[in-house]
Amino acid sequence: MSEAPAAPRTASAETPPGGTALLLGPPSPRPGWRVLPARVAAMCAVELQKLRHDRTELYTRAVQPALWLLIFGETFTRIRAIPTGGIPYIDYLAPGIIAQSAMFIAIFYGIQIIWERDAGVLNKLLVTPTPRSALITGKAFAAGVKSLIQAVVVVLIAAVLGVALTWNPLRLLGVALAVVLASAFFSCLSMTIAGIVLSRDRLMGIGQAITMPLFFGSNALYPVSIMPGWLQAVSKVNPLSYQVDALRGLLLGTPAHLGADFGVLAVAAALGVTAASSLLGRLAR
Numbered sequence: 001m002s003e004a005p006a007a008p009r010t011a012s013a014e015t016p017p018g019g020t021a022l023l024l025g026p027p028s029p030r031p032g033w034r035v036l037p038a039r040v041a042a043m044c045a046v047e048l049q050k051l052r053h054d055r056t057e058l059y060t061r062a063v064q065p066a067l068w069l070l071i072f073g074e075t076f077t078r079i080r081a082i083p084t085g086g087i088p089y090i091d092y093l094a095p096g097i098i099a100q101s102a103m104f105i106a107i108f109y110g111i112q113i114i115w116e117r118d119a120g121v122l123n124k125l126l127v128t129p130t131p132r133s134a135l136i137t138g139k140a141f142a143a144g145v146k147s148l149i150q151a152v153v154v155v156l157i158a159a160v161l162g163v164a165l166t167w168n169p170l171r172l173l174g175v176a177l178a179v180v181l182a183s184a185f186f187s188c189l190s191m192t193i194a195g196i197v198l199s200r201d202r203l204m205g206i207g208q209a210i211t212m213p214l215f216f217g218s219n220a221l222y223p224v225s226i227m228p229g230w231l232q233a234v235s236k237v238n239p240l241s242y243q244v245d246a247l248r249g250l251l252l253g254t255p256a257h258l259g260a261d262f263g264v265l266a267v268a269a270a271l272g273v274t275a276a277s278s279l280l281g282r283l284a285r
Helices: 032-053 056-060 063-079 089-106 109-119 121-126 132-160 169-197 200-216 229-236 239-251 258-284
Strands: none
Touching (some): 063 132
């Protein structure tokens, strides 16, 4: 009579799945380049979860760009006071309003991080293993996604008004990239200012003081060629001008310098993340 098959050996509850190696030393850490993207994505997801509880911001912020297109755009299209290279002024204006609405969302993003500091949330985040650059980058790209939602609203309004925009998927992806990069920079600029002034009231005042100069000191409303010389110099160092130039080239097919535009936006976003990350510890003190 044959013997019964031996029962399989059960793993000891005290032996880790990796054998005895983990008993002799700590587990090897995952490379930083693998951990960082996951933590950035997690921070971005946390920020976007707030939209589920309150979508009012998305609706109220759609009013201002609609008024710009309906009133300012329609009026200046009729009087033809601004040279636009043969395209209707409302078409020329639409990419500038997309950039403006995205900037207005991002430029006050530092108020939220000051609120998190006051509520004790920021200190809890800083004691986690997540690098400060990942915290800032996650928040910056969450601002970019919010701005992208706003940009979609403006594009739909412009389409209803008869603006001749492209619907090429590749060009629309380029539009999304330009919006996200610029919004990342402006949100990091806001968080950098927050790390300097340390107060919501001061940040609100500075934000209101710089938004309109950034807007009017760009090519969002009129070509750079009709600006006075000093304003042209301001426009050349204004990241908003490069965003608007890229949006016009992608949406309207006007001449643009897309390589330089995206290069400036990417460098500006990287510098913004670096500056905001360096001041995050000061904000949490």
